[in-house]
Amino acid sequence: MEKENVITQEKELFRRIENWAQERNFFDAGGATLGDQILKLGEEFGELTKHAVRSEDIKDDLGDMLVVLVIVAKLAGTDLVECVRVNKSENIFETIIKECENKEYFENTLNTIKPEVLQIMQYMGDLASAFFQNDDLKEPLSNILVGLVICAKLAGTTLQHCGEIAYNEIRPRKGKFIDGVFVKEADLNQ
Structure with missing residues (x-):
């Protein structure tokens, strides 16, 4: 098998998320909009922030942000593999951790999640700015992904x-789009 064809676990996860979103019409006319999904990413970031401030478990929040990040990248016409710019045969998450360890990142931080969450907040602002200025979203998407990987490591996962x-x-989960926002089936009857 050629290196370019190697599918790592995270790339397979990204593909499953994209397929899930495609099956629910995220990428079709009347589906999700890039702006609304960036707002959804902000909503999930709010959950991460709330739990980080309270020193509570953040695993669900990190995962939820990753799901939305994959969808945002797809809506922006790219994918997270392209954003991070690693060798296609490499494990993206492991590569990020190794690069941080090589730069002694973890020894030079407070080894706590809160400063990294603040860093992600800056990247979220960069994403919003790039969106409004019609700039390429790859760099802020990559930075957010790196922040999520680091937060996960700091959380012991x-x-x-x-x-x-x-x-x-x-x-x-099933649902439908209302004004560009995916509404869960369970919430439609409320």
């Missing part, structure tokens, strides 16, 4: 694990 939790939760 992996972003792959967090993403799998989130995907397994949304996998059976």
